[in-house]
Amino acid sequence: MTTTSNLQNYDIQLADPRVSPEARRERMQNLGFGKVFSEHMIQVSYTPGRGWGRVALKPYGPLVLDPASSVLHYGQAIFEGFKAYRQPDGRIRTFRPDANARRFRQSARRLAMPELPEEIFVEAADLLIRTDRDWVPSAAGESLYLRPLMIATDAALGVDASRENLCLILASPSGAYFPKGVKPVTVWVSDEYVRAAPGGTGAAKCAGNYAASLIAQAQAKGEGCDQVVWLDAVHRRYIEEMGGMNIMFVYKEKGETVLVTPELTGSLLPGITRLSLLELAQDLGFKAEERRISVEEWGAALLEGRMTEAFACGTAAVITPIGTVKSRNGQWIINNRETGPVAARLREALLGIQHGTAPDPHGWMHTVC
Ligand SMILES: *Cc1c(COP(=O)(O)O)cnc(C)c1O
Secondary structure, three states: OEEEOOOOEEEEOOOOOOOOHHHHHHHOOOOOOOOOOOOEEEEEEEEOOOEEOOEEEEEOOOOOOOOOEHHHHHOOEEEOOEEEEEOOOOOEEEEOHHHHHHHHHHHHHHOOOOOOOHHHHHHHHHHHHHHOHHHOOOOOOOEEEEEEEEEEOOEOOOOOOOOOEEEEEEEEEEOOOOOOOOOOEEEEEOOOOOOOOOOOOOOOOEHHHHHHHHHHHHHHHHOOOOEEEEEOOOOOOEEEEEOOEEEEEEEEEOOEEEEEEOOOOOOOOOOHHHHHHHHHHHHOOOEEEEOOOEHHHHHHHHHOOOEEEEEEEEOOOEEEEEEEEEEOOEEEEOHHHOOOHHHHHHHHHHHHHHOOOOOOOOOOEEEOO
16 A cells, blocks of 8 residues: 655555554553564665665564675664653654654764655654554653664675665654652763774764673673763763763752753764753753763762762653762762752653643654644
8 A cells, every 4th residue: 555645655564463452452561661562663775876765664573684784794773762652632742853863864974874864754753653653652651662773784795885775663662761760870980991982983873882882881780880981082081971871960059050961072972862951951940061071070079069960861761860970989979869859850841841741842842643
């Protein structure tokens, strides 16, 4: 079956048989993160000369890939992540999908891959969400997580930017990240491994960044920590990110609350949650600053009582407070290991917009259906 939108034609092949409502309800019980997938997925392929093909909606299922596909050998792979939320009136809206579409293009450019036009990204995701709307959960904190990705599919071992590429979008109903309430984490400041270096791929959302980070994550676990904190590759002093999330600090300066986050140096991932919280902070009457902050400053500001909170932010968990910082040079406790008031207010403000229980003054929400 083919349907037409104002942009282009879609090829639509629905799952047969469809998952029954009972089976769907069963699969959507005790949702964690990224373990359950909806019935359909999007595929769009790129071929030189022809360019982007038609957007295809297909039943979710395995891919057939030539074992020589370059993604399997040289790791040309990028991804995105954003969420669709069921609103109080039953509609479904996504949060800033245009920003993810833009970042997907930027990641593609860095990995020498073709750039998917932003309207196709957003419209294809809308088509998937509309088709699988029953897979958008409705309980507090739950959402449908969208995972666009692109892989290089040239079947050739010569090292070269792949000419053929495949874009996919998957949808995964996801539960509240902290089902038992937000709990501050313990972090390990990695002085052995780095995530990204100047001139590298740190600002691109690419698979390789994650592959290279897993050993440090394992080391953090070994030190009794939940997550790793990354330092800059050159000085090994300036804080960059926490795991796969951006990081933020709360200072009290002359009676003012100041939200500080590392500036985008090219080796940090420009998070959309980061950007949104910087704007929300100002709405809430806080100051917001983007600048470098060193580990020494982190420790000193905590000891002097100038820093009151620290937390990480990203689409999956929204805000994760940091309760304990461990490094080879010692250990600090933040805000008595409790979620601080600034993190709590920002979290509530952002979740309110996303779940449609608060107004959306910045026009961040995109109505799907
Ligand atoms: C995706 C990601 C983030 C967070 O980005 P959001 O757009 O806020 O989800 C931060 N750091 C890394 C390394 C990431 O991959």
